[in-house]
Amino acid sequence: MDSRPIALFDSGVGGLSILREIARLLPWEDTLYFADKVNCPYGELSLPEVRGLSQGITRFLLSKEAKVIVVACNTASAAALQRLRTSFPKTPFIGMVPAIKPAATLTHSRRVGVLATPATFQGELFADVVSRFATDVEVVAQACPGLVEKVEEGDLCGSETAALLDRYVTPLLQEGVDTLVLGCTHYTFLIPLLRDMVGEGINIVDPSPAIARQTKHVLTQFDMLKTDALPGKREFYASGDALALSRTTSYLIGKEETFIEVQWQQDGKRLLLS
Numbered sequence: 001m002d003s004r005p006i007a008l009f010d011s012g013v014g015g016l017s018i019l020r021e022i023a024r025l026l027p028w029e030d031t032l033y034f035a036d037k038v039n040c041p042y043g044e045l046s047l048p049e050v051r052g053l054s055q056g057i058t059r060f061l062l063s064k065e066a067k068v069i070v071v072a073c074n075t076a077s078a079a080a081l082q083r084l085r086t087s088f089p090k091t092p093f094i095g096m097v098p099a100i101k102p103a104a105t106l107t108h109s110r111r112v113g114v115l116a117t118p119a120t121f122q123g124e125l126f127a128d129v130v131s132r133f134a135t136d137v138e139v140v141a142q143a144c145p146g147l148v149e150k151v152e153e154g155d156l157c158g159s160e161t162a163a164l165l166d167r168y169v170t171p172l173l174q175e176g177v178d179t180l181v182l183g184c185t186h187y188t189f190l191i192p193l194l195r196d197m198v199g200e201g202i203n204i205v206d207p208s209p210a211i212a213r214q215t216k217h218v219l220t221q222f223d224m225l226k227t228d229a230l231p232g233k234r235e236f237y238a239s240g241d242a243l244a245l246s247r248t249t250s251y252l253i254g255k256e257e258t259f260i261e262v263q264w265q266q267d268g269k270r271l272l273l274s
């Protein structure tokens, strides 16, 4: 029995979509969530910048006794997952890659659209997953600048969010895409809007339930499951604007939770965890 918490991090609220699934599947596990609000959005930073931030956050989460770390952000996974595994070899990491594999089994038109941040498409992880799983499928990459900010604002269905989403999705549909992969954890919160826009005939692939299953699998493999039946405790930390983040939790994950702001140290242009 290992009662240490499962830790997750993201640039902001996106990873809450993963936390929600983990809490459903493993309700007795304690969790820590970190939102790097001061540096959000990650999608417009360089990969080395996101790598540096991910290392600092990992050190913070390990100082809080995390037993496993879920990189609940495609951009941070693209930039840092391999390096994190090398730098912290005792800690199991669960990362995100755009779900091309399930999409390739769903598509009839053999055209799959991937919605993600610009940085996610630059990482080697994306090229690798495409070459492994899209052998007889055409993958159309669509970067979606601006959408993360809308989700951070809590604007999940307003006219500006709808116009942005429409601008990214309509060209994909015109190119014959019948399956859309959500390659950014923030976009899971836009599924109702997206479904309204595309109708029932288009597959939407949301990786969050699979990431929760993978987390359970890793905990089982490392004999790290918490086996008592007490409800899990949830802790939320942020690098800034804890109040705004706390306000979003009630409608994003159905319960008002309080973020605690952590101390930061100024380091060059970016803030790094002390």
Ligand code: DGL
Residues within 6 Å of the ligand: 010, 011, 012, 014, 015, 040, 041, 042, 043, 044, 072, 073, 074, 075, 076, 117, 120, 148, 183, 184, 185, 186
């Ligand atoms: N949720 C992050 C992801 O999955 C958002 C990245 C960002 O902050 O731009 O990529």
